[in-house]
Amino acid sequence: MTQTRDVVVLPPAAYLTPCEIPFDSPPLxxxxxxxxxxxxxxxxxxxxxxxxxxxxxYQDKQADK
Known part of the structure; x- marks a missing residue:
């Protein structure tokens, strides 16, 4: 019998953070x-x-395999 195991690897958190919005009010x-x-x-x-x-x-991770 063969067992499989899923390994979840996420990119660094810095790549998944929302983009910063420089201003939240209109210019005066x-x-x-x-x-x-x-x-x-x-x-x-x-x-x-x-x-x-x-x-x-992701490409670097694939190359490491």
Whole structure:
């Protein structure tokens, strides 16, 4: 008789955390909005890298087998 066992391995918690939202209120001035655009762009780019990091982690795990 053959027994099977499932082993669940999750990616590092840092890859699974929700993305940070830089601001929770609208800008008060046009200048502030322009400054925030750059901050939002950086935050969205950082957030967009998470799936790539998870994929890379998974590929590394498969290579370790």
């Amino acid at each position: 001035t046009r200048d502030e909005a322009v400054e925030r655009d750059l901050i939002w762009k950086g935050a969205l780019e950082k957030c967009g890298q998470k799936p790539d990091k998870i994929k890379q982690w």
